[in-house]
Amino acid sequence: xxVWLLGSAVLLFGLVPCGIASFRGETMERLVGLExxxxxxxxxxxMLAEGMGRVNxxxxxxALALLAFGGxxxxxxxxxxxx
Amino acid sequence: xxxxxxxxxxxxxxxxxxxLICCLGIVVMKDLYERLHYMAPVSxxxxxxxxxxxxxxxxxxxxxxxxxxxVVVLFLMNAVLxxxxxxxxxxxxxxxxxPAPDEKIEGLDQIGRGRHHx
Numbered sequence: 294x295x296v297w298l299l300g301s302a303v304l305l306f307g308l309v310p311c312g313i314a315s316f317r318g319e320t321m322e323r324l325v326g327l328e329x330x331x332x333x334x335x336x337x338x339x340m341l342a343e344g345m346g347r348v349n350x351x352x353x354x355x356a357l358a359l360l361a362f363g364g365x366x367x368x369x370x371x372x373x374x375x376x
Numbered sequence: 377x378x379x380x381x382x383x384x385x386x387x388x389x390x391x392x393x394x395x396l397i398c399c400l401g402i403v404v405m406k407d408l409y410e411r412l413h414y415m416a417p418v419s420x421x422x423x424x425x426x427x428x429x430x431x432x433x434x435x436x437x438x439x440x441x442x443x444x445x446x447v448v449v450l451f452l453m454n455a456v457l458x459x460x461x462x463x464x465x466x467x468x469x470x471x472x473x474x475p476a477p478d479e480k481i482e483g484l485d486q487i488g489r490g491r492h493h494x
Binding site: 308311325326336340342358369 | 384392395398403412414422423429433437442445446449452453454464465467468
């Protein structure tokens, strides 16, 4: 158990407030919770990859960062007028 | 425990603490526009701290290069997403995002008011 794995376990608790934000409030406020969760999980995957010593796992974090970006933009665009 | 190990631990815990505090801010703040601010430290402070920790631990190798790519993506993503979300919220609220003629916004006279309401 190194500092990276320990830190990623603690970082998991950061998802609880994001979940709370996503489950209540009005629609746009929920979107902020989702975007925040995307960033937190990206950093979480980085810490897991470093903690397990697998450089290849960094690709997961990179893919998630790009997809969360696209997903957030699409959500913002559609919530603007149509949903 | 060497200096490098200590530095890595400090940087990792700094990133984790930043993320946790910002997550709390997302819940505590009352308004969408206030909540959006709390995405910024995660994508700047926490990401750069993790990049520094990776570089200290492994040097400039494959991991550090991938990590810097992630930091760049997060940095740009935060800026674009914050703008897009705030704009979408305003359009949802008002039907357009330009300032109203009588709206008082600081510094707006220097850049001029947009006239085209979509």
